[in-house]
């Protein structure tokens with residue numbers, strides 16, 4: 001009898017210890033999940049949010065795959081992501097039409113099946129033994145799908161409780177929406193509403209960055225001021241709305257000649273400013289001439305009243321890497337802008353529809 005009791009006591013002790021171990025493990029998991037959610041809520045930009053989801057979640061929770069599908073139904077998420085140059089190996093797919101995600105309303109656990117949305121083809125679902133599909137939603141609208149995958153079949157089974165996964169999906173949904181909203185707000189603040197090009201505020205920030213970059217990388221920086229000639233006449237003869245249309249068309253013609261990392265901004269009224277890093281004097285001359293010539297040669301078609309011919313005057317300056325080296329970036333920026341502005345004035349005074357390159361630029365040719 002005594003022996004029997006001792007065995008039972010031992011069995012109970014072992015059982016209790018294993019329950020305590022399981023509870024401890026669950027508590028640790030909960031703490032890790034809470035910490036990850038907190039980091040997500042504190043992250044404000046896409047690289048941070050996506051890095052937490054696609055890398056930290058995978059390593060921190062011992063998963064074999066974490067992939068993300070996001071709906072880009074307003075066509076700007078791609079632009080937002082491209083502005084950050086994210087790692088190419090991240091398993092991330094954008095879809096324009098959220099329809100394939102609509103049937104998924106709750107987390108779906110178990111082994112990958114033929115019913116899984118076909119938009120998951122990209123993330124190697126076939127190699128997984130179990131997966132959790134977490135629908136991301138704004139109210140009832142799908143905004144994406146988070147996939148957690150494992151090579152262990154028991155990791156996600158159909159009978160598992162989904163409370164924590166639902167909570168994670170809700171936090172991820174809110175974070176992704178907030179990040180996109182913040183990006184959209186920032187974009188509005190730095191975009192010219194008429195032309196869709198960058199505005200002066202963005203240009204001023206970028207100019208400082210480019211000056212610092214030129215110091216680091218040792219290349220030159222060119223600035224072009226471009227002003228539509230006799231623009232007042234366009235407004236007077238055709239009305240303000242037509243004038244707006246012409247400003248937008250000229251902006252598009254100028255933008256056509258830029259490289260990915262050049263910058264075109266509307267500086268004000270009918271004046272644009274362009275930054276061209278790392279170009280030789282002859283290249284600056286060539287690109288500015290191409291812009292001037294294209295505006296002259298391509299009249300702006302109007303809806304009802306034929307087309308409008310306009311020309312532009314361009315003032316250019318190039319700050320060579322060694323010029324004003326060691327001076328504060330603001331001083332170098334001001335010198336570059338003043339030189340380009342003076343050149344524009346000369347282009348206007350000497351007859352318009354022409355390119356003038358500042359004296360600094362000519363001096364730089366000798367260095």
Ligand SMILES: Nc1nc2c(ncn2[C@@H]2O[C@H](COP(=O)(O)OP(=O)(O)OP(=O)(O)O)[C@@H](O)[C@H]2O)c(=O)[nH]1
Pocket residue numbers: 194227228229230231232233235239240241242243244247268269270348352
């Ligand atoms: N439609 C339209 N007109 C604008 C806008 N901003 C400024 N303008 C007009 O642009 C004209 C600029 O005129 P001016 O600065 O006298 O210069 P200009 O007639 O272009 O002559 P030059 O620059 O000397 O060749 C003014 O009539 C402004 O009212 C805008 O956003 N839309």
